[in-house]
Amino acid sequence: xxxxxxxxxxxxxxxxxxxxxxxxxKAPVEITLIDRTNHHLFQPLLYQVATAGLSAxxxxxxxxxxxxxxxRRGNLTILQAEVTQIDAGTNRVTLDxxxxxxxxxxxxxxxxxHSYFGNDAWARFAxxxxxxxxxxxxxxxxxxxxxxxxxxxxAAEREAWMTFVIIGAGPTGVEMAATMSEIAQHTLKDEFRxxxxxxxxxxxxxxxxxxLGSFPPGxxxxxxxxxxxxGVDVRTRCKVTRIDADGVTCEVQDAALTxxxxxxxxxxxxxxxxxxxxxxxxxxxxSGAGLDRAGRVIVQADLSLAGHPHIAVxxxxxxxxxxxxxxxxxxxxxxxxxxxxxxxxxANVQRRxxxxxxxxxxxxxxGSLASVGRKAAVVDLAVPPFGALRFSxxxxxxxxxxxxxxxxxxxxxxxxxMIEWAWAYFTFERSARVVAQPPATIHT
Amino acid sequence: xxxxxxxxxxxxxxxxxxxxxxxxxKAPVEITLIDRTNHHLFQPLLYQVATAGLSAxxxxxxxxxxxxxxxRRGNLTILQAEVTQIDAGTNRVTLDxxxxxxxxxxxxxxxxxHSYFGNDAWARFAxxxxxxxxxxxxxxxxxxxxxxxxxxxxAAEREAWMTFVIIGAGPTGVEMAATMSEIAQHTLKDEFRxxxxxxxxxxxxxxxxxxLGSFPPGxxxxxxxxxxxxGVDVRTRCKVTRIDADGVTCEVQDAALTxxxxxxxxxxxxxxxxxxxxxxxxxxxxSGAGLDRAGRVIVQADLSLAGHPHIAVxxxxxxxxxxxxxxxxxxxxxxxxxxxxxxxxxANVQRRxxxxxxxxxxxxxxGSLASVGRKAAVVDLAVPPFGALRFSxxxxxxxxxxxxxxxxxxxxxxxxxMIEWAWAYFTFERSARVVAQPPATIHT
Numbered sequence: 001x002x003x004x005x006x007x008x009x010x011x012x013x014x015x016x017x018x019x020x021x022x023x024x025x026k027a028p029v030e031i032t033l034i035d036r037t038n039h040h041l042f043q044p045l046l047y048q049v050a051t052a053g054l055s056a057x058x059x060x061x062x063x064x065x066x067x068x069x070x071x072r073r074g075n076l077t078i079l080q081a082e083v084t085q086i087d088a089g090t091n092r093v094t095l096d097x098x099x100x101x102x103x104x105x106x107x108x109x110x111x112x113x114h115s116y117f118g119n120d121a122w123a124r125f126a127x128x129x130x131x132x133x134x135x136x137x138x139x140x141x142x143x144x145x146x147x148x149x150x151x152x153x154x155a156a157e158r159e160a161w162m163t164f165v166i167i168g169a170g171p172t173g174v175e176m177a178a179t180m181s182e183i184a185q186h187t188l189k190d191e192f193r194x195x196x197x198x199x200x201x202x203x204x205x206x207x208x209x210x211x212l213g214s215f216p217p218g219x220x221x222x223x224x225x226x227x228x229x230x231g232v233d234v235r236t237r238c239k240v241t242r243i244d245a246d247g248v249t250c251e252v253q254d255a256a257l258t259x260x261x262x263x264x265x266x267x268x269x270x271x272x273x274x275x276x277x278x279x280x281x282x283x284x285x286x287s288g289a290g291l292d293r294a295g296r297v298i299v300q301a302d303l304s305l306a307g308h309p310h311i312a313v314x315x316x317x318x319x320x321x322x323x324x325x326x327x328x329x330x331x332x333x334x335x336x337x338x339x340x341x342x343x344x345x346x347a348n349v350q351r352r353x354x355x356x357x358x359x360x361x362x363x364x365x366x367g368s369l370a371s372v373g374r375k376a377a378v379v380d381l382a383v384p385p386f387g388a389l390r391f392s393x394x395x396x397x398x399x400x401x402x403x404x405x406x407x408x409x410x411x412x413x414x415x416x417x418m419i420e421w422a423w424a425y426f427t428f429e430r431s432a433r434v435v436a437q438p439p440a441t442i443h444t
Numbered sequence: 445x446x447x448x449x450x451x452x453x454x455x456x457x458x459x460x461x462x463x464x465x466x467x468x469x470k471a472p473v474e475i476t477l478i479d480r481t482n483h484h485l486f487q488p489l490l491y492q493v494a495t496a497g498l499s500a501x502x503x504x505x506x507x508x509x510x511x512x513x514x515x516r517r518g519n520l521t522i523l524q525a526e527v528t529q530i531d532a533g534t535n536r537v538t539l540d541x542x543x544x545x546x547x548x549x550x551x552x553x554x555x556x557x558h559s560y561f562g563n564d565a566w567a568r569f570a571x572x573x574x575x576x577x578x579x580x581x582x583x584x585x586x587x588x589x590x591x592x593x594x595x596x597x598x599a600a601e602r603e604a605w606m607t608f609v610i611i612g613a614g615p616t617g618v619e620m621a622a623t624m625s626e627i628a629q630h631t632l633k634d635e636f637r638x639x640x641x642x643x644x645x646x647x648x649x650x651x652x653x654x655x656l657g658s659f660p661p662g663x664x665x666x667x668x669x670x671x672x673x674x675g676v677d678v679r680t681r682c683k684v685t686r687i688d689a690d691g692v693t694c695e696v697q698d699a700a701l702t703x704x705x706x707x708x709x710x711x712x713x714x715x716x717x718x719x720x721x722x723x724x725x726x727x728x729x730x731s732g733a734g735l736d737r738a739g740r741v742i743v744q745a746d747l748s749l750a751g752h753p754h755i756a757v758x759x760x761x762x763x764x765x766x767x768x769x770x771x772x773x774x775x776x777x778x779x780x781x782x783x784x785x786x787x788x789x790x791a792n793v794q795r796r797x798x799x800x801x802x803x804x805x806x807x808x809x810x811g812s813l814a815s816v817g818r819k820a821a822v823v824d825l826a827v828p829p830f831g832a833l834r835f836s837x838x839x840x841x842x843x844x845x846x847x848x849x850x851x852x853x854x855x856x857x858x859x860x861x862m863i864e865w866a867w868a869y870f871t872f873e874r875s876a877r878v879v880a881q882p883p884a885t886i887h888t
Contacts, residue, residue, distance in 0.1 A: 039879070062878065065873065132878065433483075434500050
């Protein structure tokens with residue numbers, strides 16, 4: 001185990017960390033990869049686990065299995081552990097069991113968590129969606145809500161069980177809302193006796209004036225029309241002021257008028273705010289690096305920290321800029337950006353080892369896509385030098401489908417996901433409608 | 445919702461309850477089915493979820509989906525709820541939310557739970573396998589043990605992480621032990637750096653003098669030989685006297701000599717004792733029915749309770765006898781018996797409604813089968829009037845495979861399971877090696 005090779009530590013095995021390890025494993029370095037879980041999660045499809053469309057293993061690849069080829073090269077150690085402290089002065093990280101590891105180079109890819117904009121008390125009533133545990137929690141709440149409605153004898157309360165509020169109309173919020181409408185309208189429609197699931201209400205709340213704000217306005221409009229068609233009640237310019245056990249209160253801005261809206265609901269899902277993982281704060285404190293408002297670590301052009309060229313932060317935890325032609329532009333928190341940062345940080349470690357200057361990060365945006373339920377999606381592709389290719393509807397949905405299946409890690413997962421989806425498409429049935437724990441354990 | 449039809453209440457949607465509802469849905473009765481969970485669980489394959497071979501949805505069918513044809517007949521209500529009390533005097537059951545339901549006929553199919561033979565403190569250290577939550581717990585412990593071993597710096601402790609003890613050599617214990625040996629020998633073998641997973645030790649402990657005690661001695665012998673071949677350390681005549689956080693202590697009887705054996709282990713699984721669900725005690729207290737030593741409710745020949753002909757107990761919660769030719773014989777706690785009891789109890793409800801005498805239960809034993817890892821199983825088929833057909837090895841394993849896939853509820857599940865197994869067979873990979881929660885949450 002003693003090796004004279006330079007020690008590179010990678011924290012986190014999301015898209016960024018995984019890519020960094022893949023690149024570095026071919027270099028003359030000794031790598032240690034640390035992750036809290038045993039799996040790499042394909043987060044773009046996590047909402048499908050939350051809405052019972054896919055089983056957890058279908059979108060989660062065991063890290064050790066994914067990296068078995070790299071493992072064989074003999075310079076990679078994988079530890080399932082939580083990093084509790086980073087000491088940028090002594091080049092040392094501390095793990096949850098008190099053990100510590102020394103590094104010469106560090107790549108921090110610890111990702112993001114939900115942000116309730118200072119209202120952490122809302123977390124209990126409105127869970128966010130970042131981990132498999134989150135997805136199981138939401139699945140249990142959604143399925144449990146219909147069960148509770150079926151049992152409920154009080155009309156007003158039954159209505160609250162039949163009302164689903166999703167806060168935040170980014171890609172995750174839009175996908176969740178569309179899928180939940182599909183569940184109520186199709187999947188469950190003949191399976192209850194006292195309630196008619198088709199009368200369930202799905203409300204999508206957004207603070208800004210349009211859904212999918214990162215897309216061009218025309219595609220936002222297409223998405224909004226599609227959501228209306230499938231029965232989702234979209235409320236833009238609507239700011240949440242309170243969430244409690246019985247529902248959500250919002251302020252709706254309409255021209256000069258501000259009105260208050262109360263939505264009685266027992267199932268609220270938070271898809272609004274994202275913040276850098278807590279480890280970012282620890283790193284900033286130790287290294288003197290700055291944090292942006294979302295708690296992301298501000299990095300230099302080459303993704304390293306000012307004054308600590310051997311420490312880089314990548315992925316959703318980094319507040320990075322893309323250095324292409326023209327002014328540096330902020331990098332969005334999406335998986336292709338994380339992958340590209342992973343490659344850049346790994347290459348910069350190698351450049352430093354060879355005594356070369358590091359390279360500035362440049363984000364290449366291939367475009368973005370979001371599904372809007374069954375048979376609809378919006379696609380915004382960058383096609384340099386011709387500009388952009390934008391389309392929506394069935395063709396966009398097919399494009400979304402194949403892109404997601406293509407990028408799923410591991411052939412087996414792809415195969416299983418394809419079968420699950422083909423089955424779901426033709427039957428409207430959702431294959432993972434299973435709640436392991438009784439609802440009492442999750443609502444308390 | 446008001447109906448003048450006789451109200452039949454069925455508690456529990458395992459093999460027995462599900463079968464009773466299927467039969468009764470065609471009769472002029474108003475049925476209410478109550479289950480704590482939202483799914484019917486195919487328990488014979490639960491060990492595959494625990495050992496990461498299958499995802500939970502692959503062996504769990506949503507009750508409402510499974511019974512949607514019966515639902516359409518208009519006389520079935522399904523409630524996800526826990527029954528907390530049964531009043532045999534007023535014909536009323538109480539639910540967890542305080543609501544109560546009145547019945548004219550009651551079929552109790554609440555199943556079984558683990559029994560630690562009075563040592564409930566062992567439960568923390570040696571979880572049993574009855575529910576999906578149990579399976580996730582065991583999966584997290586097994587996968588987490590190898591991760592802990594990889595991190596561990598102390599040799600003795602590392603060995604304890606690499607030692608897996610399964611207590612009880614019935615079908616579940618044998619299947620668990622064989623699969624865990626396969627995981628250590630094949631699935632994980634190239635995926636760690638500091639440990640060699642092939643040095644993991646799997647110990648199967650049994651109090652009696654042979655494994656698979658319900659099978660003929662010849663097949664027990666075959667199973668034991670197969671277990672030895674794949675590296676499982678089988679210890680018969682070995683009684684557990686203590687389980688704690690660091691391992692298991694047993695007393696080994698060898699001729700006249702009794703020795704004490706201490707097995708340091710961080711992962712212990714309980715597959716030994718089964719007891720009737722706690723609801724059985726409540727029912728016995730209210731109805732005056734007797735309980736056997738395992739807490740099962742003693743029923744009459746027609747599965748009803750003495751003095752309460754309108755209340756029947758079936759499945760694993762019933763201490764029932766089979767009334768065929770010759771002396772009445774105890775009915776084993778297996779799924780075909782539960783199904784047959786479900787059909788019998790449902791038919792008896794109908795007979796009583798028509799003013800006819802009820803029929804005594806007769807168990808038809810078609811035989812039993814158990815797999816012993818990869819490419820091996822034992823099969824003991826009853827072939828009246830020719831006697832028994834017994835075989836083991838590859839042919840038995842193929843028979844086991846097709847029998848289990850055939851009986852899996854729902855075509856989609858069968859298809860998914862077949863693909864998962866075919867994949868696992870050729871690659872040794874296990875598709876569900878995913879732990880949603882970090883290990884800290886389950887070991888505390």
